[in-house]
Amino acid sequence: MASSPSGKPVLYSYFRSSCSWRVRIALALKGITYDQVPVNLLKDGGQQLAAEFQVVNPMQQVPALKIDGITLSQSLAIIEYLEETRPNPRLLPQDQKKRAQVRMISDHIVSGIQPLQNLAVLQRVGEKKLEWAQHYITNGFQALEQILKNTAGRYCVGDEVSMADLCLVPQVYNAERYKVDLAPYPTITRINKTLLELEAFQVSHPTKQPDTPAELRA
Template sequence: MGRKWCLSFSCELPVLYSYFRSSCSWRVRIALALKGIDYEIVPINLIKDGGQQFTEEFQTLNPMKQVPALKIDGITIGQSLAIMEYLEETRPIPRLLPQDPQKRAIVRMISDLIASGIQPLQNLSVLKQVGQENQMQWAQKVITSGFNALEKILQSTAGKYCVGDEVSMADVCLVPQVANAERFKVDLSPYPTISHINKALLALEVFQVSHPRRQPDTPAELRT
């Protein structure tokens, strides 16, 4: 992940604006690791100083005031799935999407189920609005509701991983969402398929190097 020796301006590394605990940042870190893309991290602390995503400087970069954002090939892309689709189109191997269009559709459906149907409803900004005393219950409810659907879908699509035996964008979305579920103390016993796939994925190197506990901005007491 260190900067490589480089003789021209054009070999500038991609820059990922990331927060160690952000599940959407983790998605992109997994994708970059999977594709073997070297990059630099600029940590954006979503808590400190009232949230570094709200600075003038960061807003210019990403008006959504969210991480992740990736500077690459002269553009800045926000939204983790849009970033992954771009990486897939410009650096196709190893694949994040299967070759068969129908399998691609299933991978994207699972990814969107997590990225639109679960994560946004339990992210930091929503929890702030829900109020401290209701946060845990709210998060548990939305994750449980999403996982009920996800478990059913995965029962018919999964092999070793979410869709068959190849790691895909769906897996990249799954693992950080399961970590969120654990953080909010969701009972995972009704979800054997989700749990099984999650365990298999966490054993892979690319899910480990990208893990929230191993980032440059991970606080010392959370490191492993």
């Protein structure tokens, strides 16, 4: 658990992990420079399972962030910590009800969709994994589209980029990987497209990470 020689925060990340991407967007939006340590979820039977990584994060998952002398995991817990310690620009609205909506949408994606279609679960599901992933993403997006009709402005909640947007874009990326038809979700699709025009979403993109394989780089 040595600190970064540079003194900067260290992000343990995998280029294609949607949970890692959420945190990379937050770091980019807040202008926090960091060192990145790639953890390959496929190589060596999953480097997140190695004893040396278990010392960093007993949950054996990415992302994990070493910052301010502690190591945090769980993407939303990390983002909430960044929000409390580096509040500008804010990722939670000032209005309490809007904050609640941002957290509701974030939790819907982070607890209600992503865990059911992550790599480890799909490996366990076996041959029906594509159908399984599509089922849970579709179910989740049907609800999300309804919710966004009430909350969205330019972005998921009103016109400010929020934590919910940091969850949305990586989840849409996963939906595309699993060939989910996005036509029934015009609000999701519109917001995703708008967000992808922002620099913080581009520099943090899975196609542009230090561990992105050459053939997937953009």
